[in-house]
Amino acid sequence: MKTTRNTTAKTAVLEVFEKSKTALSHTEIQKQLNDICDRVTIYRILDRLLNDDIIHKISNQDGTVKYAKCNHSHQKVHIHNHAHFSCENCNEITCLETVKPSYIMPHNYKVNEINFTLSGLCPKCLNSNI
Amino acid sequence: MKTTRNTTAKTAVLEVFEKSKTALSHTEIQKQLNDICDRVTIYRILDRLLNDDIIHKISNQDGTVKYAKCNHSHQKVHIHNHAHFSCENCNEITCLETVKPSYIMPHNYKVNEINFTLSGLCPKCLNSNI
DNA sequence: AAATTAACGCAACAATGTTGCTTTTGTTTT
DNA sequence: AAAACAAAAGCAACATTGTTGCGTTAATTT
Numbered sequence: 001m002k003t004t005r006n007t008t009a010k011t012a013v014l015e016v017f018e019k020s021k022t023a024l025s026h027t028e029i030q031k032q033l034n035d036i037c038d039r040v041t042i043y044r045i046l047d048r049l050l051n052d053d054i055i056h057k058i059s060n061q062d063g064t065v066k067y068a069k070c071n072h073s074h075q076k077v078h079i080h081n082h083a084h085f086s087c088e089n090c091n092e093i094t095c096l097e098t099v100k101p102s103y104i105m106p107h108n109y110k111v112n113e114i115n116f117t118l119s120g121l122c123p124k125c126l127n128s129n130i
Numbered sequence: 131m132k133t134t135r136n137t138t139a140k141t142a143v144l145e146v147f148e149k150s151k152t153a154l155s156h157t158e159i160q161k162q163l164n165d166i167c168d169r170v171t172i173y174r175i176l177d178r179l180l181n182d183d184i185i186h187k188i189s190n191q192d193g194t195v196k197y198a199k200c201n202h203s204h205q206k207v208h209i210h211n212h213a214h215f216s217c218e219n220c221n222e223i224t225c226l227e228t229v230k231p232s233y234i235m236p237h238n239y240k241v242n243e244i245n246f247t248l249s250g251l252c253p254k255c256l257n258s259n260i
Numbered sequence: 261a262a263a264t265t266a267a268c269g270c271a272a273c274a275a276t277g278t279t280g281c282t283t284t285t286g287t288t289t290t
Numbered sequence: 291a292a293a294a295c296a297a298a299a300g301c302a303a304c305a306t307t308g309t310t311g312c313g314t315t316a317a318t319t320t
Contacts, residue, residue: 101231108253123238
């Protein structure tokens, strides 16, 4: 069986997620790490964290891919079927863990996962824009 | 004022969309066009069509970007606030124009657009898999 | 302390998207 | 119908993002 190790790079990436309130792209993570490790290493760490359900992947309307670690202190399992908000002004993506859409599906579809991303202005930008 | 022209390449791209029931990636469009024009030209045509609201952009969970032209014969304006379905088996993305999610937002957010993508098995794959 | 192997670094590559500049071509004007 | 105008195309070069192979390093177990 394959065991996962706690390397310095992985710990550093997790710290970056811990500190950030918003979802981060690979490039943003790399910048925050100040090149303490290789680009490829970050990709591989992200792969492992995704696999272990510690983070989840969000792809924005514009095609950019971001990653986030949710705070789900009380839950045992990481639920990523919640909504995300993408701000058109500051480009930050945040998890809206309370927002759960309801919908009616046509027959003959089997839904395994949902991805619900809303975009517009986040509270921060909404206030400073008026 | 900038006027848009009906070039052969643009017409060909529109025909490809017309024929296709599913959303298409840049690469898929290029293949169907049999290299009648440059890669860059396709990108620029897609930009124009997006700008003119003739097609819309869908970015899948996996980070791939696709484009689709909806059939909205009766409407004057192109509405792209509908749901999409992404099949995990055949990777096709289809518009679910009838599916409109309802949800409750926290205060202080201004929602301009929504992107609701469901993934799982489409009717075609659901039937052939059992 | 030695053994094991997960993870890293590096180089190379692939896919996707962008930009600048010249040429072509669709459309309007004369 | 020809000339004028400018949108769009072609081409080359580049930027970004993500992937793969392989030898080396280092976390964990024995």
